[in-house]
Amino acid sequence: MNRKTLERKADSLHELWTHWYLQQRYNSTPKNLERWEIQAKTQYKDLSEEDKQKDRDLILSYNL
Numbered sequence: 001m002n003r004k005t006l007e008r009k010a011d012s013l014h015e016l017w018t019h020w021y022l023q024q025r026y027n028s029t030p031k032n033l034e035r036w037e038i039q040a041k042t043q044y045k046d047l048s049e050e051d052k053q054k055d056r057d058l059i060l061s062y063n064l
Contacts, residue, residue, distance in 0.1 A: 010055040014044040
């Protein structure tokens with residue numbers, strides 16, 4: 001998979017995660033809520049490299 005495709009898929013995965021988070025936030029701990037709130041308001045391109053890598057790793061592990 002080329003880098004551009006990987007980045008496009010990781011961006012899409014982040015959007016899916018954001019929708020999941022918005023539905024699940026009421027069932028989460030205050031610590032997770034605080035962290036996820038920030039991430040949900042952040043576009044993929046603006047995530048930390050660590051968080052981007054988590055999305056990339058999921059793409060690769062699920063062969064998306």
